[in-house]
Amino acid sequence: MAVYTEVSDEALEAFLAEYEIGGLLSCKGIAEGVENSNFMLHTDGGSFILTLYEKRVHAEDLPFFLGLMNHLAAKGLKCPVPIKRKDGEFLGALAGRPAAIISFLEGMSVHRPQAKHCRELGAAMARFHLAGQDFPLTRANSLSVDQWRPLYLSCEGRADEVQKGLARDIEAELDALEKIWPQNLPRGVIHADAFPDNVFFIHDELSGLIDFYFACTDAFAYDLAICLNAWCFEKDGAFNATKARALFQAYQQVRPLTDAELKALPLLARGSALRFLLTRLYDWLNQPPGALVKPKDPRDYWKRLRFHRDVKSAAAYGIDE
Numbered sequence: 001m002a003v004y005t006e007v008s009d010e011a012l013e014a015f016l017a018e019y020e021i022g023g024l025l026s027c028k029g030i031a032e033g034v035e036n037s038n039f040m041l042h043t044d045g046g047s048f049i050l051t052l053y054e055k056r057v058h059a060e061d062l063p064f065f066l067g068l069m070n071h072l073a074a075k076g077l078k079c080p081v082p083i084k085r086k087d088g089e090f091l092g093a094l095a096g097r098p099a100a101i102i103s104f105l106e107g108m109s110v111h112r113p114q115a116k117h118c119r120e121l122g123a124a125m126a127r128f129h130l131a132g133q134d135f136p137l138t139r140a141n142s143l144s145v146d147q148w149r150p151l152y153l154s155c156e157g158r159a160d161e162v163q164k165g166l167a168r169d170i171e172a173e174l175d176a177l178e179k180i181w182p183q184n185l186p187r188g189v190i191h192a193d194a195f196p197d198n199v200f201f202i203h204d205e206l207s208g209l210i211d212f213y214f215a216c217t218d219a220f221a222y223d224l225a226i227c228l229n230a231w232c233f234e235k236d237g238a239f240n241a242t243k244a245r246a247l248f249q250a251y252q253q254v255r256p257l258t259d260a261e262l263k264a265l266p267l268l269a270r271g272s273a274l275r276f277l278l279t280r281l282y283d284w285l286n287q288p289p290g291a292l293v294k295p296k297d298p299r300d301y302w303k304r305l306r307f308h309r310d311v312k313s314a315a316a317y318g319i320d321e
């Protein structure tokens with residue numbers, strides 16, 4: 001369960017007194033999620049999500065994340081809105097952690113995405129990329145190519161504990177990708193974690209994106225490569241070209257990809273697979289004793305990485321070049 005920090009009733013009451021959202025009716029921990037402690041909050045003013053930011057979120061990045069949600073919502077994108085405190089700030093502190101309240105978004109994530117969901121996602125990602133273009137803040141991607149080797153080294157040569165051969169493959173991939181990682185692609189604000197658990201639907205219609213806590217300034221096509229890996233592979237690891245085609249077609253109807261972006265896609269997909277392989281590997285090898293959050297299996301992303309290594313062009317993803 002993703003509640004790492006407990007909150008006392010007294011501390012919560014004092015925290016809520018800084019807002020104008022009415023009195024507390026209930027507050028319950030939310031089981032889903034990996035990174036932060038989340039609570040479902042009901043007050044006289046409505047339903048909200050209370051988040052206490054944990055290990056991977058740095059306090060100095062929070063104005064970017066919260067400001068971005070506010071900016072996107074103002075532009076009509078479906079996403080939570082951060083709630084302002086009486087002092088005009090989005091961010092406060094609770095139980096020794098930075099904390100914020102955001103609006104509750106109706107909808108449910110889909111466990112087995114179909115092509116129609118990928119189509120909805122593609123259009124939403126393109127709208128998101130366009131809506132972020134005049135967001136004034138920037139944030140470097142702290143999990144991009146230059147961070148992958150340090151992340152791997154922090155796993156202390158233990159990759160083969162997960163599966164024999166993994167270490168050799170990761171090292172070869174790092175050597176290759178560090179040399180040929182695409183530069184100068186169209187860039188702007190990307191979500192960087194638009195996995196199915198972070199996209200809500202109501203009756204198969206996308207009702208909003210959540211969890212902007214990996215958002216950063218990077219290549220738009222890299223964001224799509226992340227979606228490709230997260231949405232277009234089956235549970236058994238098989239690639240589904242119909243879903244990929246739906247994702248890219250819908251994206252391109254709103255924001256056409258440039259030739260350079262199309263050419264770079266196989267590499268971006270490899271890099272995206274390596275990025276999630278590495279964070280999952282780290283979490284797998286560093287499970288805190290008694291942790292209730294089950295780490296995700298890094299091997300799923302190893303399979304994706306090997307798939308993309310053999311891809312020669314974006315045509316393999318169902319895109320007409």
Ligand SMILES: Nc1ncnc2c1ncn2[C@@H]1O[C@H](COP(=O)(O)OP(=O)(O)O)[C@@H](O)[C@H]1O
Nearest residue numbers: 032033034035036038049080103104105210211
């Ligand atoms: N604005 C929101 N509206 C409704 N539910 C939300 C909202 N934000 C988060 N949640 C719920 O909390 C869960 C965890 O949120 P998430 O931001 O993904 O956490 P983490 O960053 O810890 O992974 C989500 O799966 C969802 O159930």
Ligand SMILES: N[C@@H](CCOP(=O)(O)O)C(=O)O
Nearest residue numbers: 033034035193195276280296
């Ligand atoms: N999406 C990442 C893990 C981050 O979890 P989230 O709940 O913050 O999306 C992965 O699948 O490795």
